[in-house]
Amino acid sequence: SQKIEQNSEALNIQEGKTATLTCNYTNYSPAYLQWYRQDPGRGPVFLLLIRENEKEKRKERLKVTFDTTLKQSLFHITASQPADSATYLCALAGGGNKLTFGTGTQLKVEL
């Protein structure tokens, strides 16, 4: 069966460090993968999309890598700030443009 797995344990890092979150998937052949941010009690907010033929994508302090051989995406936040604290979700699109989400990883950036 199809699975998208993210580290369910919260990631605590110090302000200024780089946060790295992992998304692994099985039984998918995605054309692209997306990352979202979700704050408590709010809907997800789109951050980045990376296509299967792209190895890396950057947007300001964010960087996403996509390894279709390993079936893995890494999401990096450089120079992290307390305001980056949130839950980060990866998502893959399947048939009918339906998005399936990973379990999410909660990031806490401490002063």
Next chain:
Amino acid sequence: GAVVSQHPSWVICKSGTSVKIECRSLDFQATTMFWYRQFPKQSLMLMATSNEGSKATYEQGVEKDKFLINHASLTLSTLTVTSAHPEDSSFYICSASYQGGYGYTFGSGTRLTVV
């Protein structure tokens, strides 16, 4: 651009009553909208896909008679939770696709509490 407005943001209702949640695309036409449910500390689970002018497609295990979805126009989709019970208490989120399906924008969610 590509904003989805969802209302209400929270609602408390009595067991046995029905609740309607609205999702509007403000600055684009949403041919397809999606409805998700999220329980505490869990991920979003897709409930159904609604296409304008046709019946919604429900995911396995989602009761179509309990969760009524209407997508009567290109800018409005509604989810009605009928005969709500405490186990229906959850966070409901709508989403719409744009840019040929590459982009997805989400509503701010509705916290439903059934007492």
